[in-house]
Amino acid sequence: MDAYSQLIEDNDRLRALIARWRSTPQSVAELLPATAVELRATATAKERELYPVVVRRDPGRTKLVDEAVRTNRQVEAFLSAAEHLGPEGSGFLDQAYEAAAAADGQLLHERRDILPALTPDHIPDTELARVVERLHTAHHEDVHRARVAGAGTHPAAARIDDGSH
Numbered sequence: 001m002d003a004y005s006q007l008i009e010d011n012d013r014l015r016a017l018i019a020r021w022r023s024t025p026q027s028v029a030e031l032l033p034a035t036a037v038e039l040r041a042t043a044t045a046k047e048r049e050l051y052p053v054v055v056r057r058d059p060g061r062t063k064l065v066d067e068a069v070r071t072n073r074q075v076e077a078f079l080s081a082a083e084h085l086g087p088e089g090s091g092f093l094d095q096a097y098e099a100a101a102a103a104d105g106q107l108l109h110e111r112r113d114i115l116p117a118l119t120p121d122h123i124p125d126t127e128l129a130r131v132v133e134r135l136h137t138a139h140h141e142d143v144h145r146a147r148v149a150g151a152g153t154h155p156a157a158a159r160i161d162d163g164s165h
Contacts, residue, residue: 003128029087041142043072058117
């Protein structure tokens, strides 16, 4: 699989996780810890490794990348609020569903407006492969740090990390 296809597959995999997470009120509560770790690690890794390459390759996409970063902050705010409230808290589901909707919308925006700057006609696959490798490494490191710190230790976390990153 080429590097661009890996990015699309990663995007699709995260969207599938979000769909599972928000499918029922029970799954929202059960999968929040692991999903929050995944969303945070993905956002951090992309901001550090992927978005700078997009802007370097296509400076015209700077506003789109800035919008993606702002959306990541919104997702973080919703996740933090849901975690603070806890599953029994008033407004928990609202905050979690807002996080899910914002994250899913972000992934759609990314696929439509940001990732096309990384197609093979814009960047050699060997260069993009190195970027994707750094992205996956950063993602894994962020997930590991979060789990060591005690976040995402919910039993569902093990089901989500399928080792593909």
